Amino acid sequence: xxxxxxxxxxxxxxxxxxxxxxxxxxxxxxSVRRKKxxxxxxxxxxxxxxxxxxxLLEGEGSLGSRTTGVCDAxxxxxxxxxxxxxxxxxxxxxxxTNTLGSNDTSQWEVGNDVKLLSTVVMPAPTxxxxxxxxxxxxxxxxxxxxxxxxxxxxxxxxxTKDLDPCGLENRMDVDARLLSLVVPLGTDSxxxxxxxxxxxxxxxxxxxxxxxxxxxxAQPSFTTNKAFKPRGLGxxxxxxxxxxxxxxxxxxxxxxxxxxLSKTDVEMKPNFYRRRICYAHQRTQRSLFKRRKSFQRCxxxxxxxxxxxxxxxxxxxxxxMSSYEPEDFHxxxxxxxxxxxxxxSDSDTKRYQDELLCAVKLSIKAFKVPELFVEIPENSxxxxxxxxxxxxxxxxxxxxxxxxVLVQGKKxxxxxxxxxxxxxxxxxxxxxxxxxxxxxxxxxxxxxxxPEECYLPPCDFAEPLARFPATVLASDGVNFDICxxxxxxxxxxxxxxxxxSVHSPSDTMSLDKNIKNARVLIAIPSxxxxxxxMTPVHKPRRPELIQRRIRRPFSVSxxxxxxxxxxxxxxxxxxxVKIRAFDNAKHRTYVDLKxxxxxxxxTARIAPQQRxxxxxxxxxxxxxxxxxxxxxxxxxxxxxKSPVAEGRLLL
DNA sequence: GTTAGGG
DNA sequence: CCCTAAC
Numbered sequence: 019x020x021x022x023x024x025x026x027x028x029x030x031x032x033x034x035x036x037x038x039x040x041x042x043x044x045x046x047x048x049s050v051r052r053k054k055x056x057x058x059x060x061x062x063x064x065x066x067x068x069x070x071x072x073x074l075l076e077g078e079g080s081l082g083s084r085t086t087g088v089c090d091a092x093x094x095x096x097x098x099x100x101x102x103x104x105x106x107x108x109x110x111x112x113x114x115t116n117t118l119g120s121n122d123t124s125q126w127e128v129g130n131d132v133k134l135l136s137t138v139v140m141p142a143p144t145x146x147x148x149x150x151x152x153x154x155x156x157x158x159x160x161x162x163x164x165x166x167x168x169x170x171x172x173x174x175x176x177x178t179k180d181l182d183p184c185g186l187e188n189r190m191d192v193d194a195r196l197l198s199l200v201v202p203l204g205t206d207s208x209x210x211x212x213x214x215x216x217x218x219x220x221x222x223x224x225x226x227x228x229x230x231x232x233x234x235x236a237q238p239s240f241t242t243n244k245a246f247k248p249r250g251l252g253x254x255x256x257x258x259x260x261x262x263x264x265x266x267x268x269x270x271x272x273x274x275x276x277x278x279l280s281k282t283d284v285e286m287k288p289n290f291y292r293r294r295i296c297y298a299h300q301r302t303q304r305s306l307f308k309r310r311k312s313f314q315r316c317x318x319x320x321x322x323x324x325x326x327x328x329x330x331x332x333x334x335x336x337x338x339m340s341s342y343e344p345e346d347f348h349x350x351x352x353x354x355x356x357x358x359x360x361x362x363s364d365s366d367t368k369r370y371q372d373e374l375l376c377a378v379k380l381s382i383k384a385f386k387v388p389e390l391f392v393e394i395p396e397n398s399x400x401x402x403x404x405x406x407x408x409x410x411x412x413x414x415x416x417x418x419x420x421x422x423v424l425v426q427g428k429k430x431x432x433x434x435x436x437x438x439x440x441x442x443x444x445x446x447x448x449x450x451x452x453x454x455x456x457x458x459x460x461x462x463x464x465x466x467x468x469p470e471e472c473y474l475p476p477c478d479f480a481e482p483l484a485r486f487p488a489t490v491l492a493s494d495g496v497n498f499d500i501c502x503x504x505x506x507x508x509x510x511x512x513x514x515x516x517x518x519s520v521h522s523p524s525d526t527m528s529l530d531k532n533i534k535n536a537r538v539l540i541a542i543p544s545x546x547x548x549x550x551x552m553t554p555v556h557k558p559r560r561p562e563l564i565q566r567r568i569r570r571p572f573s574v575s576x577x578x579x580x581x582x583x584x585x586x587x588x589x590x591x592x593x594x595v596k597i598r599a600f601d602n603a604k605h606r607t608y609v610d611l612k613x614x615x616x617x618x619x620x621t622a623r624i625a626p627q628q629r630x631x632x633x634x635x636x637x638x639x640x641x642x643x644x645x646x647x648x649x650x651x652x653x654x655x656x657x658x659k660s661p662v663a664e665g666r667l668l669l
Numbered sequence: 670g671t672t673a674g675g676g
Numbered sequence: 677c678c679c680t681a682a683c
Contacts, residue, residue, distance in 0.1 A: 566677070567677060567678085568677095569677070570677095590672075590673090591671095592671075592672070593671060593672085608671075608672085609671090609672085609673095609678090610677075612672075612674095613677070613678095
């Protein structure tokens with residue numbers, strides 16, 4: 019039996035009072051000053067959504083020895099280390115205070131090897147009471163008590179001068195990044211027992227717009243299912259899922275038997291409506307794609323992973339897991355508002371100003387994920403639910419966004435420009451700054467590639483629920499549907515059935531069968547009251563903003579297939595190679611194969627130490643060189659022969 | 670539409 | 677992975 023649950027992801031209602039920005043033409047009228055264009059609003063949202071997506075996607079990692087991966091319900095005090103050169107933008111991580119009242123006050127430490135180029139600390143839950151918000155007040159006590167009441171902006175700001183919206187997408191930009199994201203909890207955790215006295219409190223505390231269908235108290239059904247045991251990354255994602263699963267979760271109450279749930283989980287979850295999730299992410303440039311890849315590949319899979327998720331895509335091939343990649347979803351799940359706020363006069367930021375000259379603060383105005391739909395068997399474990407939600411959210415946020423930056427209506431294309439160079443400076447010109455959302459779907463190829471039954475055309479978010487079903491058969495055989503709400507860009511792309519080479523059936527056989535049934539539900543919820551009206555994402559998209567295709571590193575099995583085909587067909591028949599070895603791989607064009615061969619030849623020629631990315635077995639590289647030499651020779655022979663033959667003909 | 674090659 | 681000349 020499959021239950022259909024509607025989960026309202028409670029990314030709701032964080033509001034940071036905007037610092038009035040004075041457009042040059044405003045002439046001091048307050049109403050004018052505070053006015054923001056829809057474009058600005060939307061782009062800000064998009065931008066933070068990208069941040070959130072990054073968090074969800076790359077938030078794993080560790081800082082210090084005790085805290086690994088998700089550290090929710092912790093506040094993170096971030097202070098700039100003034101002893102470090104500005105260029106490195108190093109930060110000291112202050113103490114990480116547990117706001118849940120637990121005695122566990124882990125210290126987050128940043129080693130010298132960790133450079134935090136961008137630090138995003140979302141507002142503390144106490145900020146909810148915004149003038150524009152119709153939502154209720156959070157029960158969580160002020161988490162950043164060291165700050166004066168209205169100075170949370172300094173806590174919620176992005177403490178970096180380098181925060182480039184485009185750079186957020188460009189994951190190769192940084193060595194390490196720590197991001198912190200507040201993830202409000204809709205009403206109650208799925209772990210919350212119905213009989214808990216907290217339940218009422220929580221209910222009272224949650225959003226007042228928790229109108230429809232909200233049960234306040236979750237009544238989860240738990241069964242023991244070892245197959246869904248969350249481990250490592252799975253556990254990390256589960257935690258987030260927990261916080262996403264909220265008010266529409268109304269399963270018949272049964273006892274919690276899931277032993278995988280830690281005591282702290284149970285203790286922590288019910289108590290707070292708003293929650294902060296901190297991710298520490300530490301990585302090298304080269305591990306970035308690996309990590310991302312592996313994350314993608316294990317998405318929507320039932321097996322957990324090790325916490326230190328440094329394996330590459332190869333391992334997931336070994337596991338034979340289905341791989342949902344974020345780009346397969348092409349949607350946005352959240353609404354996030356950012357305000358660009360010039361540094362205030364507070365002493366700390368003064369110092370920053372002195373040094374940075376043109377520092378820009380970006381604060382999060384609101385972040386909302388209105389709805390998340392999940393269908394999941396009743397006998398699934400909570401862990402599987404968490405994973406399901408987490409995967410869905412991760413996939414959508416992680417792969418669905420790309421940010422464009424507009425200054426005076428002109429798109430800033432050069433990501434390497436500094437904000438100053440791009441004309442983005444604090445103060446006077448903030449209103450000239452805008453962002454655009456470019457769905458991270460390769461609109462051109464993706465739509466062509468997606469089977470029709472898998473494609474959900476972009477919907478205006480004002481429309482009622484538009485659904486696109488996806489049944490995912492996890493590797494343990496549990497069938498569950500995922501419905502994801504996206505008010506902005508519900509562009510859905512089902513995973514392709516060609517995750518790997520057709521020459522490696524062991525890699526994909528089981529996946530394909532499963533994924534072919536896949537359907538993803540996308541819901542377009544109505545906008546919340548406090549959310550400012552926004553233009554649909556796809557509307558302002560310009561032709562020239564066509565998204566670059568998402569990089570998809572070749573797996574070893576794909577390389578194997580490519581080598582095999584080239585050995586057989588030669589290097590000048592890429593269309594045939596494509597048909598022969600990658601016919602089912604819609605995302606691999608023959609140009610891709612040609613390019614890959616080019617890089618393979620190059621890789622084979624350089625020293626192993628210089629090689630990057632997924633390591634290709636030396637045996638394969640040897641074959642590459644051999645095949646390349648052979649077919650080069652053949653070409654030479656042909657070229658030599660042809661003139662001779664012509665000469666003979668002429669004679 | 671394919672191929673080849675530079676970016 | 678993109679772009680495009682050349683075919």
